Amino acid sequence: MRYTIVVGNKNYSSWSLRPWLVLDHFGFEYEEELVPLDTPETRATLLTYSPAAKVPILVDRSYAVWDSLAIIEYLAEVKPDAGIWPEDMQERGRARTLSAEMHSGFPGLRKACPMNLRKSFPYKERGGAQARKDVERFEGIVRDRMMRSGGPFLFGKWGAVDAMFTPLATRLRTYAWPLNDETGKYVDALLDNASFKKWRDEGVKESWVLAHDEVK
Ligand SMILES: N[C@@H](CCC(=O)N[C@@H](CS)C(=O)NCC(=O)O)C(=O)O
Known part of the structure; x- marks a missing residue:
């Protein structure tokens, strides 16, 4: 192999x-x-x-x-x-930008809400203002990208940038963060991916x- x-x-x-x-x-x-x-x-x-x-x-x-x-x-x-990245150069650039933003960012959420697939908790305030800012930023990314791509993933079809955000989606569900409908729908789509379920x-x-x- x-x-x-x-x-x-x-x-x-x-x-x-x-x-x-x-x-x-x-x-x-x-x-x-x-x-x-x-x-x-x-x-x-x-x-x-x-x-x-x-x-x-x-x-x-x-x-x-x-x-x-x-x-x-x-x-x-x-x-x-x-199709791991989008075909269009600027779309590809944006997908890479968002992936890099994820890779080096979202510290509040990452620290306060570790990935833990086995668990689910009722919502409570975790990670203070920094975590709240991270969730708002994620909602902003989803709003902007869904408007441009029409969904169901950030650039239409599932790709690398969606893989980068999947662990964040698990955290939002594990710790029951309240989300707007559009973000909730995207989170559900990420968690419905066959590879993720495996x-x-x-x-x-x-x-x-x-x-x-x-x-x-
Ligand atoms: N920025 C790195 C982070 C890698 C990382 O921190 N991995 C953790 C587990 S999720 C690890 O290997 N920890 C083992 C250790 O530090 O001993 C990446 O994107 O791959």
Whole structure:
């Protein structure tokens, strides 16, 4: 098999989920290596694949690419006509901009609401003003993109940028954030993706518990 994707625990590892979705949704053939996070062996195991010792890692034969967004870009170079990014240059530029914004942003929501697929909580204030600002920004992105693309995904068809936002969608549902109808519909569409459901069904069966990702 040409590609191996090294991922963390599926219940928790939001960075692993993003490129895995692109691999699976766009029909790459791959093997998966799941490395449980936060064990005494985790770092040494990850170092056998990448000097950064973080998941996700894509191994193309013996060549390693790490970091979620870099992996997605690599996959898009392997299959430039698959529609991983939009065809139009400016649309592609905007999809990359939003993906980069996700990759380096949304700190309030990411910190206060870790991905935890097994759980669901009633809504309560989490993460203060910063998390609220992140949710408002997400609603703004959805409003703008749905107006331009007509949906159901940010650029019409499901692509890399939707993979980048899928973990955020899980968080909004796990912690029951109130959302406007349009954003709720987009979140539901992301969570209805067949590849995501495959990942989630495996994630919820895991028994590892990462204490720092368990918030009440
Ligand atoms: N910006 C990186 C983040 C990667 C990352 O932080 N991965 C976490 C798990 S989601 C990890 O490998 N943690 C293991 C550790 O730090 O020991 C990406 O996009 O891939």
